[in-house]
Amino acid sequence: MTAAIREANAGEGLTERQGAVLEQALRLLVDGGEKALTTAGIARAANCSKESLYKWFGDRDGLISAMIGFQASKVRTQDVAARALDAESLERHLIVFAKDLLEVLAGDVSLALNRLAIGQASRDGSKLGHMLQERGRRQIGRRAAALLEAGRKAGLLTFDDADEAYGALYGLVVSDWHLKMLLGEEAGEMKKSFSRKAEQAVSAFLALYGTKR
Amino acid sequence: MTAAIREANAGEGLTERQGAVLEQALRLLVDGGEKALTTAGIARAANCSKESLYKWFGDRDGLISAMIGFQASKVRTQDVAARALDAESLERHLIVFAKDLLEVLAGDVSLALNRLAIGQASRDGSKLGHMLQERGRRQIGRRAAALLEAGRKAGLLTFDDADEAYGALYGLVVSDWHLKMLLGEEAGEMKKSFSRKAEQAVSAFLALYGTKR
DNA sequence: TGCGAACCGTACCGTACGGTACTGATCGGG
DNA sequence: CCCGATCAGTACCGTACGGTACGGTTCGCA
Numbered sequence: 217m218t219a220a221i222r223e224a225n226a227g228e229g230l231t232e233r234q235g236a237v238l239e240q241a242l243r244l245l246v247d248g249g250e251k252a253l254t255t256a257g258i259a260r261a262a263n264c265s266k267e268s269l270y271k272w273f274g275d276r277d278g279l280i281s282a283m284i285g286f287q288a289s290k291v292r293t294q295d296v297a298a299r300a301l302d303a304e305s306l307e308r309h310l311i312v313f314a315k316d317l318l319e320v321l322a323g324d325v326s327l328a329l330n331r332l333a334i335g336q337a338s339r340d341g342s343k344l345g346h347m348l349q350e351r352g353r354r355q356i357g358r359r360a361a362a363l364l365e366a367g368r369k370a371g372l373l374t375f376d377d378a379d380e381a382y383g384a385l386y387g388l389v390v391s392d393w394h395l396k397m398l399l400g401e402e403a404g405e406m407k408k409s410f411s412r413k414a415e416q417a418v419s420a421f422l423a424l425y426g427t428k429r
Numbered sequence: 430m431t432a433a434i435r436e437a438n439a440g441e442g443l444t445e446r447q448g449a450v451l452e453q454a455l456r457l458l459v460d461g462g463e464k465a466l467t468t469a470g471i472a473r474a475a476n477c478s479k480e481s482l483y484k485w486f487g488d489r490d491g492l493i494s495a496m497i498g499f500q501a502s503k504v505r506t507q508d509v510a511a512r513a514l515d516a517e518s519l520e521r522h523l524i525v526f527a528k529d530l531l532e533v534l535a536g537d538v539s540l541a542l543n544r545l546a547i548g549q550a551s552r553d554g555s556k557l558g559h560m561l562q563e564r565g566r567r568q569i570g571r572r573a574a575a576l577l578e579a580g581r582k583a584g585l586l587t588f589d590d591a592d593e594a595y596g597a598l599y600g601l602v603v604s605d606w607h608l609k610m611l612l613g614e615e616a617g618e619m620k621k622s623f624s625r626k627a628e629q630a631v632s633a634f635l636a637l638y639g640t641k642r
Numbered sequence: 643t644g645c646g647a648a649c650c651g652t653a654c655c656g657t658a659c660g661g662t663a664c665t666g667a668t669c670g671g672g
Numbered sequence: 673c674c675c676g677a678t679c680a681g682t683a684c685c686g687t688a689c690g691g692t693a694c695g696g697t698t699c700g701c702a
Contacts, residue, residue, distance in 0.1 A: 249551025265680045334611045335548030338462025342613020349612060384633060387600030394608060398547045399562060400555020420597060420637055478650045
């Protein structure tokens, strides 16, 4: 935990103290939503002064941006070694990917940050939205793209447009669950069905884009 | 327009004046996001007094709830006549449904209300979220369920769990476009590809659940 | 014509937030 | 031992919002 934070700080050019402050800010956001994310509240929760907040992050928007960057740099998606790929291991990797995707999207920090960015999308020219897409989504997208490409190179998958294939995989896996969770549907019950959901989605995806059946 | 609003008012128990006020409030929300949705702003835009707003809707939350109900009752999804369904007409109906779904989700009022409900999901116990799901989503879901059931009865589709099949259709059609739009991605470019996207999604869906191929 | 209800416009109040300024304490280096 | 920098804690300011109260106007109705 602390090691991951220290690495995140290094990547973002933050001191350990600043990282701890951002951690508290994320906790406030997760617990109470955007309304709870006040400068006074953050200062109180993190035992720092408001003046320091403004010195370190400029203003409230800068602090929110730093929170997104900080959280993104904590999540590292390891690329799967793409060698020795057969039909069974491809399916296994796809299922793992699908479960990871569902669990990332259902994470409370991810949900809180997405809610925050969506709530500000109409006023800030979607700056936070782009940042969230670039720092969060794009990472896991690359991992999937690499996996799909490896499957294609191994003759296990067939598709012309990789983006289209990824879109189908994403849709089959996520469907409308993400939106339901963003709207506040209790995630507790859902999480137990993630495994089954992931297997079904991958099975359907392979039926569409696999070469085997 | 006015006829639709009058009908909406009747369904919601609103006077024409109140409907006009809600219309202005929706316009404010679409143009400026939640920040622009102030009681003073609504009163100014609708040429009414704040006192009337509180008299009619109770408080700000009541007004927002009324906005959701008002908008939902304006959109009426006509059920497709399910007779004389062959493979080609089923596909045509599915494509129309897919395009309608994408266009509804991309509508600026829908996006604004979803952003508003998502932004409040953490503080109000997802009351608005449930309302949006019940009044908006559920309607179009029923239309799809009826279509799928008709296809199954006609021997053109095969599935055990209708919800699962609908989830797959929804995911294939929408993928991550809805989230991208909620995050502020410009919808102008996207809309032109809705037709192609709908056809591809339906084609994939039929490959999964159709009996023909 | 007179009356009362509804309502617009505005002024008003309490509160809460973003951001700034000040004070005092801690601490490392010369 | 002192100096400068950093920072916590707090007080403070301007603003904007939700909600309420009040004067003036319109309009239906008896």
